[in-house]
Amino acid sequence: MDAIAAYSVKGGVGKTATAVNLAALAALHGRRTLLWDLDPQGATSWYLETRAEPAAPLDRLLRGKGLKRAVQATRHRNLSLLPAGPAYRDLDLHLNDMKRSRKRIAEVLERLRERFDTVIIDCPPGLSLVADNVFRAADMVLVPLVPSWLSARAYEQMRAHLRDSGIHPGAVYAFLNMVDRRRRVHRDFRQRLGRELPDLTDIEVPYSSLVERMGEDRRPLVYSHPRSEPAQAFAELWRRIDGRMLP
Ligand SMILES: Nc1ncnc2c1ncn2[C@@H]1O[C@H](COP(=O)(O)OP(=O)(O)OP(=O)(O)O)[C@@H](O)[C@H]1O
Ligand SMILES: [Mg+2]
Numbered sequence: 001m002d003a004i005a006a007y008s009v010k011g012g013v014g015k016t017a018t019a020v021n022l023a024a025l026a027a028l029h030g031r032r033t034l035l036w037d038l039d040p041q042g043a044t045s046w047y048l049e050t051r052a053e054p055a056a057p058l059d060r061l062l063r064g065k066g067l068k069r070a071v072q073a074t075r076h077r078n079l080s081l082l083p084a085g086p087a088y089r090d091l092d093l094h095l096n097d098m099k100r101s102r103k104r105i106a107e108v109l110e111r112l113r114e115r116f117d118t119v120i121i122d123c124p125p126g127l128s129l130v131a132d133n134v135f136r137a138a139d140m141v142l143v144p145l146v147p148s149w150l151s152a153r154a155y156e157q158m159r160a161h162l163r164d165s166g167i168h169p170g171a172v173y174a175f176l177n178m179v180d181r182r183r184r185v186h187r188d189f190r191q192r193l194g195r196e197l198p199d200l201t202d203i204e205v206p207y208s209s210l211v212e213r214m215g216e217d218r219r220p221l222v223y224s225h226p227r228s229e230p231a232q233a234f235a236e237l238w239r240r241i242d243g244r245m246l247p
Helices: 015-028 043-048 058-062 086-096 104-112 129-137 149-165 184-192 209-217 229-242
Strands: 002-006 033-037 079-082 118-122 140-145 172-179 200-206
Touching: 002 015, 002 129, 015 033, 015 043, 015 079, 015 118, 015 140, 015 209, 015 229, 033 043, 043 079, 043 209, 058 086, 058 104, 086 129, 104 118, 104 129, 140 149, 140 229, 149 172, 172 184, 200 229, 209 229
Parallel strands: 002 118, 002 140, 033 079, 033 118, 140 172, 172 200
Antiparallel strands: none
């Protein structure tokens, strides 16, 4: 089983859009796919039209109990969801109270190994205990970067944190999201900062109202508009992840 996390220190950069579309692509390619939402906003449930509340209390889930009932089928083939509810607001506190507080998410994934080929994790923003859990659990951490200085800085903060804490996720890659080629700062970003950023792929997901419209359509963009530019960019991202051909 592959565990791939969409993560960023920063909020609003496209983690959820990425997680939902990559999960949809994995499912489309016949992988038994689980999208695990760790964000109390529960946006994935909205996009996939499932119930927003997990069927088991969070502390039980973190002990690997009640997973069977908590995992929901979606209306898309091969795609299941482990939704987040408002209780996930306290995910950090729950983890903090537990033994092996940095390994719980990895342990839950271990229990899901038989049932799924691919797990995509949608993370909340921030460098929290949740993030440390995800870094330990993921085979690959994918970081969407909006082309801005602060975004680059946040990415470097994350890399520094990984170095300092001695946590080594399988792999970490960044890609640009919300790129508007009409804007000079966006066009210049790669030239000015790209070289300093380790493992920045050359994939760019354009700024597109189709991504925003996903909230209205409540379908992954790669299903509703597969030929669109952003869908093609996500598809290329998936191809490279699948073949481990990044950047
Ligand atoms: N490529 C894009 N083009 C246009 N809008 C986008 C794009 N990617 C994301 N968005 C929009 O930006 C907003 C934030 O995206 P998203 O929810 O995926 O970010 P996030 O990093 O998960 O945010 P949060 O930190 O709140 O969880 C959403 O309204 C989404 O529709
Ligand atoms: Mg999100």
